Amino acid sequence: MTEKTSDRVEKKPRIRMDRRRFVQTVVSLGIVGTLVSFLSLLVSLLPSAGAGEELGNVDNVFKYGPEKGTWYSDRSGTDVKLEDFDQVGKGASVIWRGRFPAILIRVDESKVQGATPTSGLIAFASSCTHLCCISTWHLDRPNEDVLFCRCHDGVFDPYNIVKDVMLNGTEYLGAKVIAGPPPRAAPIIPIEITDGKVAGVVGDLGLYDYCG
Amino acid sequence: MSSRMKRIYEWFDRRFNISPLIAEAQRSVNFALPSSLTRQNRSKIFWFGYPFYYAGSIVAFLAILQGITGLLLAFHYVPSAVGDPGTPTQAYVSVQNIMKFIPLGALIRGIHQWGANLLVAALVIHAFWAFFRSPYRIGREISWLLGVISLGLALAYSFSGYLLPWDQLGYWAATISVQIMRSIPVLGDLIAQILLGGTSLSALTLTRMYFYHVSLLPVVAIILVGAHIVLVVLQGVSEPEEAWKPATSQGETGKQSGPLFGPFMPHQIAPVLILCLVTLGIVLLLGAYAVQMPGDPANKFLTPQFIAPEWYFLWAYGLLKWVGWAYEAVHFVPPATVFGVDLLSAKVVGILLAAAMFLVFLLMPLIDRGREVRVLRRPIKTAFGVWAIGFLSALTLYALNEILSASLSIRIDTMNLFLGLIVIVAPLAAAIPFYVILSSQVKETSAKEA
Numbered sequence: 001m002t003e004k005t006s007d008r009v010e011k012k013p014r015i016r017m018d019r020r021r022f023v024q025t026v027v028s029l030g031i032v033g034t035l036v037s038f039l040s041l042l043v044s045l046l047p048s049a050g051a052g053e054e055l056g057n058v059d060n061v062f063k064y065g066p067e068k069g070t071w072y073s074d075r076s077g078t079d080v081k082l083e084d085f086d087q088v089g090k091g092a093s094v095i096w097r098g099r100f101p102a103i104l105i106r107v108d109e110s111k112v113q114g115a116t117p118t119s120g121l122i123a124f125a126s127s128c129t130h131l132c133c134i135s136t137w138h139l140d141r142p143n144e145d146v147l148f149c150r151c152h153d154g155v156f157d158p159y160n161i162v163k164d165v166m167l168n169g170t171e172y173l174g175a176k177v178i179a180g181p182p183p184r185a186a187p188i189i190p191i192e193i194t195d196g197k198v199a200g201v202v203g204d205l206g207l208y209d210y211c212g
Numbered sequence: 213m214s215s216r217m218k219r220i221y222e223w224f225d226r227r228f229n230i231s232p233l234i235a236e237a238q239r240s241v242n243f244a245l246p247s248s249l250t251r252q253n254r255s256k257i258f259w260f261g262y263p264f265y266y267a268g269s270i271v272a273f274l275a276i277l278q279g280i281t282g283l284l285l286a287f288h289y290v291p292s293a294v295g296d297p298g299t300p301t302q303a304y305v306s307v308q309n310i311m312k313f314i315p316l317g318a319l320i321r322g323i324h325q326w327g328a329n330l331l332v333a334a335l336v337i338h339a340f341w342a343f344f345r346s347p348y349r350i351g352r353e354i355s356w357l358l359g360v361i362s363l364g365l366a367l368a369y370s371f372s373g374y375l376l377p378w379d380q381l382g383y384w385a386a387t388i389s390v391q392i393m394r395s396i397p398v399l400g401d402l403i404a405q406i407l408l409g410g411t412s413l414s415a416l417t418l419t420r421m422y423f424y425h426v427s428l429l430p431v432v433a434i435i436l437v438g439a440h441i442v443l444v445v446l447q448g449v450s451e452p453e454e455a456w457k458p459a460t461s462q463g464e465t466g467k468q469s470g471p472l473f474g475p476f477m478p479h480q481i482a483p484v485l486i487l488c489l490v491t492l493g494i495v496l497l498l499g500a501y502a503v504q505m506p507g508d509p510a511n512k513f514l515t516p517q518f519i520a521p522e523w524y525f526l527w528a529y530g531l532l533k534w535v536g537w538a539y540e541a542v543h544f545v546p547p548a549t550v551f552g553v554d555l556l557s558a559k560v561v562g563i564l565l566a567a568a569m570f571l572v573f574l575l576m577p578l579i580d581r582g583r584e585v586r587v588l589r590r591p592i593k594t595a596f597g598v599w600a601i602g603f604l605s606a607l608t609l610y611a612l613n614e615i616l617s618a619s620l621s622i623r624i625d626t627m628n629l630f631l632g633l634i635v636i637v638a639p640l641a642a643a644i645p646f647y648v649i650l651s652s653q654v655k656e657t658s659a660k661e662a
Binding site for chain 2: 045046047065066067093095101130131132133134136139140149150151152153167179180181183211212
């Protein structure tokens with residue numbers, strides 16, 4: 001009996017936590033832990049994986065864009081044909097794979113530097129590399145052979161093809177920025193022509209995803 | 213109080229114990245205001261100052277008006293943007309319905325639209341007025357912080373609201389903002405994904421924007437703005453310049469003697485009510501006769517020819533354009549990447565500049581710790597404020613370069629050069645004389661005092 005008592009007396013300084021303190025600590029930790037674990041639910045705010053991916057068969061043929069008051073207005077949404085581009089300087093805004101806006105132009109092949117047009121045609125993704133407005137051809141600057149972005153006056157030269165690097169590290173060829181804020185060239189979309197229809201060649205599709 | 217009223221009052225009092233609350237409310241509305249204001253109410257010239265002194269109450273009034281009209285609009289609006297690009301979505305059609313078929317729908321939407329514009333205008337006045345008059349001295353920093361954050365909330369409100377009709381203007385204004393958000397170094401894409409449900413606008417974005425506009429922001433705003441107003445009641449209105457005696461020939465300065473504070477009720481409530489009624493009149497007129505129909509349905513493949521955000525975002529839009537112009541003017545080609553991000557590209561520099569300006573504004577109580585509140589005795593701060601107003605106005609002008617050049621038929625390059633120089637020169641031209649004159653005056657006074 002006496003031994004045990006003396007034991008307890010010796011051990012007492014080592015017991016730092018009495019029962020009240022223990023309950024306080026456990027309950028506080030429990031509350032904090034619950035709150036923190038609830039924070040993990042914030043992950044749900046991110047969009048689901050696979051959102052925005054292409055569904056079903058997407059065909060590679062360019063379709064005419066929706067601009068009003070142009071030579072292709074009445075063909076909006078239909079397949080782009082080679083025969084429509086019968087003279088140098090004729091261009092149209094087109095849509096590729098249902099989601100990439102692009103500009104297709106008949107160019108003077110001898111003047112193009114840095115790339116070879118296909119049957120005289122060349123195509124560029126028309127989402128401006130600045131803030132993703134859609135560039136136009138001959139609509140805002142009818143007398144200049146440039147891709148022009150309406151939002152912040154970016155100007156790209158389709159006759160001067162340069163190498164550039166996308167922010168994700170992909171190297172590509174594109175129309176050089178000659179004025180305005182765009183940080184990089186407008187990427188070329190390689191073209192192939194089958195049965196007179198103009199189509200884009202699928203390479204690295206991720207390259208054209210810079211507008212999200 | 214008639215005996216019947218008294219019985220009703222007692223019925224409530226017994227159940228809800230309201231008499232202490234009512235006593236407290238009576239005490240609160242009688243909170244003291246500088247009596248210099250009360251005195252000035254008698255002079256006619258002071259009427260011109262009313263909109264500045266009471267801009268805050270106009271904001272509160274308009275916020276309530278926005279709440280009521282927004283509630284009514286919510287009964288008819290359908291937040292769905294599912295559909296092919298360029299075709300009317302349900303959101304677009306429901307706004308058309310409100311405008312065309314719902315009884316008084318056009319008026320309600322008109323009030324909501326113009327109310328938002330006037331609210332931001334009143335808020336800008338309120339903010340700059342406060343900036344110049346330094347009410348954020350020790351003990352009032354929280355009020356200032358809450359106020360500046362509320363300004364951000366108002367902008368978030370209008371940004372989310374602008375997108376709701378899902379028309380071309382709203383869509384492209386939002387697209388640009390999203391891309392700007394995305395170019396925030398490192399975190400941009402994550403922020404865009406969380407706020408917008410994706411890195412570009414989609415039907416998901418509209419759902420989130422609608423949620424922010426009608427649910428999240430109101431809750432946050434009520435809490436923050438409520439705290440902002442409660443603090444004014446608790447602390448009383450900051451003593452304005454008029455409460456200070458002008459320097460006498462002996463160089464004596466200080467607070468005016470005599471009763472400095474007068475009650476809010478009834479002296480200050482009258483001008484507040486008058487201003488609110490005038491504001492209501494203006495909003496009703498504009499809402500009835502100048503309501504803007506939604507434009508073409510949003511089309512992600514077609515940017516409209518002239519796009520511009522709402523007027524209070526123009527300065528940011530102009531800033532982006534202007535940095536690009538300045539780079540070109542000095543033939544500076546930013547490196548593609550710095551530390552793995554496009555840190556020096558015009559848009560990132562633009563964002564960082566805007567963020568820095570907002571941060572300076574937010575942290576004013578820490579930056580400016582001087583005790584002097586009189587505008588004319590603060591040469592550096594007043595000159596800085598003048599510069600900021602000039603800079604923001606000049607950027608706003610720069611944002612309109614395309615429209616100005618088209619309407620004045622001036623070549624765009626010439627226009628850009630002209631406006632670009634204005635952005636640099638005009639704010640300085642306005643601020644430097646302020647600084648020179650004020651600092652010489654201050655020197656004179658302090659020399660006299662010594």
